[in-house]
Amino acid sequence: MQQQSLVEYGSRRVIITVTAIICALLEIVDTTIVNVALNDMRGNLGATMAEVGWVVTAYAIGNVIIVPMTSWLSQQFGRRNYFAASIVIFTICSFLCGNATGIWELVLFRFLQGLGGGALLVTSQTIITESYPPEKRGMAQAIYGLGVIVGPTLGPPLGGYIVVNHSWPYIFYINIPLGIIATLLTLQFVRSPKYAEKTAPRDIDWFGILFLAVAVGSLQYVLERGQEEDWFNNTSIIITTITAVFGLFFFIWRELTFRNPIVELRVLKNGNLRVGTILSFIMGVGLYGSTFIIPLYTQASLGWTAQQSGMLLVPAALMTAFMMPFIGRMIQKGVKQQFLVAGGMLMFFIYSFWGYKIMTPDTSKEAFFWMLLVRGIGMAMLFIPVTTLALSSLKGQQIGQGAAFTGMMRQLGGSFGVAGVTTFLAHRNMVHRSDLVSKLDVNDPDVQNRIAGLQHMFMAKGKAANDALKAGYQMLDYSVMKQAAVLSYMEAFLYLGVLFLLCIPFVLMVKGNKGKKVDLSEAMH
Structure with a gap:
């Protein structure tokens, strides 16, 4: 049985569990850690409050677009390779965020960081659970749950401490050593399940990917920016709402009719x-x-x-x-x-x-x-x-x-x-x-x-x-x-x-x- 074969024991299981939790925490802490540093970023990069809000929005949009596709991407590239690549993207983008010299440069790298980070959450849950035998999987879920529940809480005090004692780029730089360690441990210890054959390029659901990105990206934009832009009194909110509705309609139609859907x-x-x-x-x-x-x-x-x-x-x-x-x-x-x-x-x-x-x-x-x-x-x-x-x-x-x-x-x-x-x-x-x-x-x-x-x-x-x-x-x-x-x-x-x-x-x-x-x-x- 595929899942049985992935069960680990002893120090190997401990290392895999720690690696997966580090990755889940990295992803979630980064969702909230920037909130307390937005004022410093605004002053440092000469941005308005509306512009600096995009630092949070871009990351959330990247996250939400990639999460539904993680199962398919793991199949395409192998879970271990996909997980390691996601950590590398997240870590490199953390460095680029810290080095950003303008607000829109920072926003772009935050979006890419969100694309890398989205995979860390769902995939680390899979890796932890499948490393434990069935009778211990309740404990595995509890261990993973710690990261998801504790993560959002750790962000603000950690961000506050870093901003008070150092400067805002360090809220991104702290990801770099952890990311490097997690990548090396993943390549060394994490195993991939045997998947069915990869999807041939002509069978890849490119339109499904496009409609999904448009639908959830637009919806996330409306939710994140609505209040600041005065909701439906603002043209950009009206346009993105219509885009989200049509994107969702075409995405559902595509996934139910295409022979090889990106999301089942x-x-x-x-x-x-x-x-x-x-x-x-x-x-x-x-x-x-x-x-x-x-x-x-x-x-x-x-x-x-x-x-x-x-x-x-x-x-x-x-x-x-x-x-x-x-x-x-x-x-x-x-x-x-x-x-x-x-x-x-x-x-x-x-x-x-x-x-x-x-x-x-x-x-x-x-x-x-x-x-x-x-x-x-x-x-x-x-x-x-x-x-x-x-x-x-x-x-x-x-x-x-x-x-x-x-x-x-x-x-x-x-x-x-x-x-x-x-x-x-x-x-x-x-x-x-x-x-x-x-x-x-x-x-x-x-x-x-x-x-x-x-x-x-x-x-x-x-x-x-x-x-x-x-x-x-x-x-x-x-x-x-x-x-x-x-x-x-x-x-x-x-x-x-x-x-x-x-x-x-x-x-x-x-x-x-x-x-x-x-x-x-x-x-x-």
Whole structure:
């Protein structure tokens, strides 16, 4: 059996596992590490805020285009060769990103880095799982899950530390030694399964590749840039939305009619995979949406540094790491995945509702601790069960195709989550601000006293009476803005939690393993 032959033992398995985790971490950490360095890049490269946003967008587009094709590319070039080539592309592009002298040069190299990085995630999952015997594959999935859940959390504090103590190019340069080590270890230790014959050049689904790139690339652009470009009031957003719709239509038509499709859509006939794909999307919304809100709230409203807000998420990531092996064991003992997923969603709702309750313009650091630990437990209960549920009834090559779908949907869910949260915050900010301003009556004695008090405070600091009054009004306006922002963050937290709560009944209706032990040899990718 092909999968059995790839099982490794002893130090060889340890080396392969470490190599694959390094690659998964490299890819995911690079998704979030740049966020805290965008300001420095903007100043250094003389770019506008809109231009520097492309550093994040280009990487995400490259990622999402390549993920669905990884199964086919592994077949074409052999898994080991494709994996090693992806690490090399990622590493070289990391060096070129650090050396970039202009913003568009950096954006181009980030896109190419994303193309190399997309393969690292899905392929490292395959390599880890197939290196373990069936009875230990729950543990393999738990080990891989650590990288996926912990990665986004490590990015901001690591990026903050590097930017504060060095300069922004070093957030890319740290990938180089790790990339070189991972490439050498891959070539030495990783083995490829025996695939069927390669596709002849004339049988390659070139149009499928083109339609896929156009569809997901355009969709990712709309999600990443929509809020900044004022959504459908902007011509480029309208054009890319139409392009995404037509690209998706032609891609589906091509894949269902071509004899040798680049992405096997028929695998979605499997009910469990369909459910798992939807759940992966929702998990992406929650994981990336909430990871996006917390640093934004702590930095903008509480005045924390990037490093402080990044460090806040570390205990939650450690809790996830601690819980993962237990969840893996529970699945192997026959605990229904649906119950674990429903439990994870309930934990996520509790975490969101807790966040909604504790958010104020001056919440203390200690208030977040237990709330974030609940998030850590919830994420551990979601990741492995969703993946095993999705892939549990697939066999052979279908496993790779199924994992590519769940991987892509998790990424797209993340993009939808961030885009949705950004738009929601901007809209609710305006609503809350006008609501708060309408309650401030200039003739109200309380308001007059507050302004007089602020005026006296600024006069005591040496300002003239007129300037002090102006500064007082500005300070009052700032406190209104701050309060409006906090109310918006609170609502965003609450609605994310409600989304997960509403999903619980549907999850419990899913048919899955009827209390029997799961053979994780086929349930994992």
